Amino acid sequence: MLLDLTKLEQNVNEISTIAKTNNIKWRPHIKTHKSIQIAKMQMAKGACGITVAKLEEAEIMAEAGITNILIAYPLSNSRKLQRLQSLAEKTETTIAIDSIEQAILVNKAFVGRKRLEVWIKINSGLNRCGIEVEEVVELATAITKLPNLTLTGIFTHAGHSYAASSLEEVKAIATAEAKVVLQSAKACEEVNIPIKHRSIGSTPTFKFGAKIKGITEIRPGNAAFFDMCQVGLGVTTPSRCALTILASVVSCKKERIIFDTGSKALSLDQGAHGNKSVVGYGSIINYPEVTLARLSEEHGVGTLSSKTSLKLTDKVQIIPNHSCAVANLFDHYIVHHNGLIVDEWLVDARGKMK
Numbered sequence: 582m583l584l585d586l587t588k589l590e591q592n593v594n595e596i597s598t599i600a601k602t603n604n605i606k607w608r609p610h611i612k613t614h615k616s617i618q619i620a621k622m623q624m625a626k627g628a629c630g631i632t633v634a635k636l637e638e639a640e641i642m643a644e645a646g647i648t649n650i651l652i653a654y655p656l657s658n659s660r661k662l663q664r665l666q667s668l669a670e671k672t673e674t675t676i677a678i679d680s681i682e683q684a685i686l687v688n689k690a691f692v693g694r695k696r697l698e699v700w701i702k703i704n705s706g707l708n709r710c711g712i713e714v715e716e717v718v719e720l721a722t723a724i725t726k727l728p729n730l731t732l733t734g735i736f737t738h739a740g741h742s743y744a745a746s747s748l749e750e751v752k753a754i755a756t757a758e759a760k761v762v763l764q765s766a767k768a769c770e771e772v773n774i775p776i777k778h779r780s781i782g783s784t785p786t787f788k789f790g791a792k793i794k795g796i797t798e799i800r801p802g803n804a805a806f807f808d809m810c811q812v813g814l815g816v817t818t819p820s821r822c823a824l825t826i827l828a829s830v831v832s833c834k835k836e837r838i839i840f841d842t843g844s845k846a847l848s849l850d851q852g853a854h855g856n857k858s859v860v861g862y863g864s865i866i867n868y869p870e871v872t873l874a875r876l877s878e879e880h881g882v883g884t885l886s887s888k889t890s891l892k893l894t895d896k897v898q899i900i901p902n903h904s905c906a907v908a909n910l911f912d913h914y915i916v917h918h919n920g921l922i923v924d925e926w927l928v929d930a931r932g933k934m935k
């Protein structure tokens with residue numbers, strides 16, 4: 582797994598500049614890279630803290646010295662809440678709440694401890710976790726009555742932007758994403774519950790949402806690397822994709838070329854349902870005549886639209902469809918700069934689910 586340092590820095594700098602220009606905070610989601618090195622790079626470039634999906638990611642990043650962590654996941658399992666207690670003692674930790682039942686469980690776990698900061702998660706159309714705008718006042722009021730929790734923010738994740746069929750549609754989703762957060766915050770403030778943090782921003786939507794007045798924070802993850810899903814959405818170009826997989830040709834047949842990269846290297850991810858612009862299982866740089874049409878575990882099968890010069894043992898770079906899923910499959914990033922390998926970074930928080 583190769584990581585182009587120049588592109589990574591360019592991508593991270595761009596997010597940082599967007600946050601600065603719009604005078605808002607930036608809390609990158611580190612589930613994309615799961616790397617202490619990259620999280621620290623993001624902090625050095627102005628991130629206010631990090632977002633994580635897993636308790637394990639939070640623990641590893643806290644251990645490495647990251648002091649402000651949003652666990653954007655509604656933890657409720659008692660064993661995890663116990664571990665959250667010790668994490669919250671070491672580092673400024675905030676977790677997502679998306680039901681009164683969950684809030685009660687978290688509150689109970691923090692009896693006799695420092696109050697835990699919590700943010701309400703709103704559903705802006707992804708229909709995964711998150712409450713509806715109409716339910717926010719009830720949940721916010723319930724949280725304010727729980728003595729061990731402090732409500733300080735409202736956030737949403739517009740992951741449905743991945744299924745958009747045009748940039749116009751992405752933009753409309755970004756507007757709606759910000760609107761539900763701002764409406765929710767307003768409803769809470771009307772009943773005297775202040776909402777300091779109003780956080781939005783997936784990779785497709787954050788550039789648009791960052792400009793909307795009242796939004797205080799963006800949380801892009803994938804934008805550090807980008808990938809063919811983002812290219813398909815029109816969010817970026819292949820030249821900005823920092824993560825690639827180095828594959829070797831292991832067999833050449835009459836109408837197909839076989840690479841040593843199957844689903845265990847590229848993942849079977851083909852992007853969101855409805856996104857028709859992703860073709861195959863990754864894009865082979867400089868060989869547009871080859872479509873990576875099929876993956877089994879250790880084989881990637883390329884079909885040909887015209888004759889190719891590829892031959893046995895040749896190496897190609899493949900831009901994956903979904904870089905976050907791919908990074909989670911490897912132990913290390915081989916970091917390169919101007920065509921030379923300059924370092925090897927661990928994917929610190931992968932495979933640590935316990």
Ligand SMILES: Cc1ncc(COP(=O)(O)O)c(C=O)c1O
Nearest residue numbers: 610653738783784800801802803
């Ligand atoms: C809560 C939350 N915030 C931010 C993100 C980052 O999204 P993206 O990788 O599209 O930037 C995600 C992605 O799953 C998420 O779940």
